[in-house]
Structures are given as C-alpha cells and as structure tokens.
Amino acid sequence: MKKSLFSLAALLLAGFTATAQEVKYEEFDLDNGLHVILHQDNSAPVVTVGVMYDVGGKDLGGTPETGLRTGFAHFFEHLLFEGTQNIDRGEWFKIVASNGGSNNANTSLDRTYYYEVFPSNNLELGLWMESERMLHPVIDQVGVDTQNEVVKEEKRLRYDNAPYRQFLFAISENLFKVHPYKNKNIGEMSDLDNSTLEEFQDYFKKWYTPNNAVLVIAGDIDVTEAKRLSKVYFEEIPEGTIPVRNFPKEQPITETIKDTFYDANIQIPGIMAGYRTPGFAERDSYILNMISTYLSDGKSSKLYKKLVDEKKLALQTGALNVPQKDGGIYILFGLPLGEVSLETLLAEMDEEVVKLQTELISEKDFQKLQNKFENQFVNSNSSVEGIAVSLATNYMLYDNIDLINSEIDIYRTATREDIQAVAKKYLNPNQRVVLDYLPKKDEN
Known part of the structure; x- marks a missing residue:
C-alpha cells in the first residue's frame, strides 16, 4: 500500500511540476534580423535584459595571413564594458549600480552572453545600454591594453596558479586535433599580445551584429511597451553578414x-x-x-x-x-x-x-x-x-x-x-x- 501511495504521489507531483513550471514567452524578429524574446513575470519588480551573441572561443580572431588568434570572444567579454560613444570609459558599472542594478557577462566556446538586472522601472536603461554595446562601442588601443592586463591576471589567478585547473585544457588538446575546441577559451596570451587594434575592430564587425544575436527581456514588463522599446533601441542598428563556419571534422579515435x-x-x-x-x-x-x-x-x-x-x-x-x-x-x-x-x-x-x-x-x-x-x-x-x-x-x-x-x-x-x-x-x-x-x- 505504501508503495502504491508513493507512486501515486510521484505521478501527481510530476504533473503539477510540468504545469507549474511552464514558461510563457513571445518572440519576434526586427527588420535587421535581431531575434527578440519576451517573458512576462510580474511577481517581483525586477527585469533582466540579456543579449547573447553567436560567437565563442571556437571563433578565432586574426586571419590566415596575420595568424589566427585564440581568446578573442573571451577578450571581448571584457572589452565591451570599456565604454561607448555615449558611455565614458569606466562609467558602465557606475551607471548600473547607481540605478539599483547588477550586470555581468560570460563566454563559452560556443557563445557570449551579456546581461543586466534592474528594477523594472529601469527597463529602458538596460535596453539603451545593450544597444550602445552593440552599436557604439569604443574599441581603441587604451581599452585593448587595459583589458589585456585584466585577462592576463585572470588567467594567472584562475588557471596558471590554481591546482588542477588546467586539466580540461590538457584533455581538450588531445581529444581535438583540428577543431578549434582544442584551444583554450581564455586564449593564449601571446595571441592577444600579437594582435593589432585593427584585428580587434574587425572581429567586432564580423560577429557582433543584430542578426547574429538574440535579445531577451524577462520579468516585470508590459509586453506591448517592451516590444516598442526594443524596436526604438535596436531596430536602426545595421545588420551584418553572418560568417559561415566550416570547421574541419575530427577523425574517430580508435585506440587509447x-x-x-x-x-x-x-x-x-x-x-x-x-x-x-x-x-x-x-x-x-x-x-x-x-x-x-x-x-x-x-x-x-x-x-x-x-x-x-x-x-x-x-x-x-x-x-x-x-x-x-x-x-x-x-x-x-x-x-x-x-x-x-x-x-x-x-x-x-x-x-x-x-x-x-x-x-x-x-x-x-x-x-x-x-x-x-x-x-x-x-x-x-x-x-x-x-x-x-x-x-x-x-x-x-x-x-x-x-x-x-x-x-x-x-x-x-x-x-x-x-x-x-x-x-x-x-x-x-x-x-x-x-x-x-x-x-x-x-x-x-
């Protein structure tokens, strides 16, 4: 009898969870190809604005002529907080904090994600800041040099001087011989040191376009107003040409x-x-x-x-x-x-x-x-x-x-x-x- 009751309870719980956890959303495309996803949840007065770009550590910088460079996507995770034409250098985090928000970014080998969390009355501020990042970033030598030192320190702290933190690198470079997954997401410091300002600027133009991104707005929003604001701040950003990836295929491993x-x-x-x-x-x-x-x-x-x-x-x-x-x-x-x-x-x-x-x-x-x-x-x-x-x-x-x-x-x-x-x-x-x-x- 106990077993039957337990099975019934488990079944009811599974059904309840499936219903209770359903996430409703709306999605649409702007004329420039930016995909927008809206999720309304008015249970708390907060909103998240996030932009994910289809670019990650597997997408190398440089050119075959100058040399292919690792670590560019991760580098941009830092560089794109340097400032924009309308946000002075060093002001990004101050603006977020002074308006009751928080923000961050992260990069994998497959994508890069930037986001802000604000009180819901600052939705427009979050959209403006992310549109500034996409349209008007300042990519200059001062920012490159500053963030180069930041990334070097991160590498030393998290990997070079931390026990057992390099095992994934060692495994990856043996499992992948031709696919760029063999490279470190954080990159080789020599690659970043040897890269030119023009290479960084070209990388941004190549990957950070609206039609290579998705904008998500989630939280305490009015859906109609969120649609309107997403168009106001993002629709005029020019679309780009999405790069075509053609990574080489790995041969099967047939012996240890x-x-x-x-x-x-x-x-x-x-x-x-x-x-x-x-x-x-x-x-x-x-x-x-x-x-x-x-x-x-x-x-x-x-x-x-x-x-x-x-x-x-x-x-x-x-x-x-x-x-x-x-x-x-x-x-x-x-x-x-x-x-x-x-x-x-x-x-x-x-x-x-x-x-x-x-x-x-x-x-x-x-x-x-x-x-x-x-x-x-x-x-x-x-x-x-x-x-x-x-x-x-x-x-x-x-x-x-x-x-x-x-x-x-x-x-x-x-x-x-x-x-x-x-x-x-x-x-x-x-x-x-x-x-x-x-x-x-x-x-x-």
Whole structure:
C-alpha cells in the first residue's frame, strides 16, 4: 500500500511540476534580423535584459595571413564594458549600480552572453545600454591594453596558479586535433599580445551584429511597451553578414591516446580519461548527463562510495559531462590515496563503467536519477534571471526555445536501457585519451 501511495504521489507531483513550471514567452524578429524574446513575470519588480551573441572561443580572431588568434570572444567579454560613444570609459558599472542594478557577462566556446538586472522601472536603461554595446562601442588601443592586463591576471589567478585547473585544457588538446575546441577559451596570451587594434575592430564587425544575436527581456514588463522599446533601441542598428563556419571534422579515435601533463601547483597526481561525445542538442548528450550524475553526484554516488568510502583508494573521484555544440567531452577523474597507483585507480573507475555497459542500473537508482533531474529542472526556471539565459540559450544554440518547458521530457522518457546503450557507445577504452596529471618537479 505504501508503495502504491508513493507512486501515486510521484505521478501527481510530476504533473503539477510540468504545469507549474511552464514558461510563457513571445518572440519576434526586427527588420535587421535581431531575434527578440519576451517573458512576462510580474511577481517581483525586477527585469533582466540579456543579449547573447553567436560567437565563442571556437571563433578565432586574426586571419590566415596575420595568424589566427585564440581568446578573442573571451577578450571581448571584457572589452565591451570599456565604454561607448555615449558611455565614458569606466562609467558602465557606475551607471548600473547607481540605478539599483547588477550586470555581468560570460563566454563559452560556443557563445557570449551579456546581461543586466534592474528594477523594472529601469527597463529602458538596460535596453539603451545593450544597444550602445552593440552599436557604439569604443574599441581603441587604451581599452585593448587595459583589458589585456585584466585577462592576463585572470588567467594567472584562475588557471596558471590554481591546482588542477588546467586539466580540461590538457584533455581538450588531445581529444581535438583540428577543431578549434582544442584551444583554450581564455586564449593564449601571446595571441592577444600579437594582435593589432585593427584585428580587434574587425572581429567586432564580423560577429557582433543584430542578426547574429538574440535579445531577451524577462520579468516585470508590459509586453506591448517592451516590444516598442526594443524596436526604438535596436531596430536602426545595421545588420551584418553572418560568417559561415566550416570547421574541419575530427577523425574517430580508435585506440587509447596516452599523454602526461605537469602542473606546478599540485602535489598529488591525478588520472583522467576523456572521451569525445555528441553535441549537446543530441539526446545521447542528455543521457550522458544522467550517467555522470549516477557515477559521481554526491557522496552516495557509485564512484565516491566505492573508491573513497569503501576501498579507500581515492581522495577524490568523479565523472563530468562537458556539453558543447559541435561535440562534447566526457571525463572520468581521480586522485589516488597514499601509494595507490594511477593505473589501479583508472581500472577501478573503468569497472564501474563496464557495469553500466553490461548491467541495467537498479530501479531505485534510476528513480533517484529522475528525481534529481526533476529538481534541477524546477530550479533552473525558478528565477527571472535563469529563465532569461535559458530562453536565449535554447534559441541560439539549440534552435528550440520551448526546451525551457519540454527539456525535462527527455529525462522523463529516458530508460535504463538508454543508459546502458549510451555507455556502450561512447565510453570505451579505445575511444579515449588517458592523461597522467602530475606534479611538476622543481627544475633547480
């Protein structure tokens, strides 16, 4: 009887969640090709204005003649806060703060996103500022030099001098040999140092056009007025020619690639195994999210419980799915305890993957997975700020805005058999990079 009641409660909860979490939105295009998405939520007097550009770390600067430059998209994430023809240098953040707002930006290998959160009576200010960024940025040598130093300091702080923070770079450059995913999103400092002002200006003209962007306005808005204001501030911005990407295709990995990386910031070695996976819009990528959660989400997960708690072989272990548009990365990782060898640790992690490939996970573990993704879905739509970035991302990268409402159905319809099949398809020893991540010895 208890089981029946639990099943009924779970069913009712799932139905309630699907209804309660529905996000309504409107969308339209301006004459210059800018796509606009509006979401009205009058529960709190705040509004988010966000602009996502279809440009990321995979889109290199420079030219074949001058040399292709990494890190340009991330550099512009900083540079486009320098100021505009109507916003003096150093005034951007002051304007936002003095009007009760906050703002930020972030860059992945696939896209760049800028946003402001304001009290809703400052919607027009947010739209003006983002239109200024798109139409009138000041890209001069002073700004380039200033932000070059900022990016260098960020690289030193977050990567060069931080333990284990370069493992993704080391995995990526082995998994991808020709696709620009092999490059660091933050870029090589020599590339930025050797770039000319003209190269930065050309990069902006190439990628930062209205027809290569999506504008999202979410929160306490009047829809009719938001439509009017979006046209006032953005419709006169000239459209550009959207670049055509033609990235080379990677050859399949057919045998284990072994490599070693040395990190001067660590004392304990690590072992990592990286696999190429499908683009994040494919269903298999969602199943890989479930696999990584099953293996390593929390202290009750399979890898942690086995290797850290029970066998005392590892200080830390886990699995990570890194979704990307043109092809993702799946990583197993572990830090050995005491005298445990890296080979032993990898073999133990492999054993859990083989179980996934040969046995169905238990019904109890599967229900636990479903519950976690249900909760994750609810949380992702719990704030206006989160809804805004989801709407922009789903339009720009997935070509399906309604994923904000329907993405959970992919997880709800997944089966234990799907998990087994995807593990068999992608997580095999002959399809991976095995990386020994070792302390760098003092050369003196």
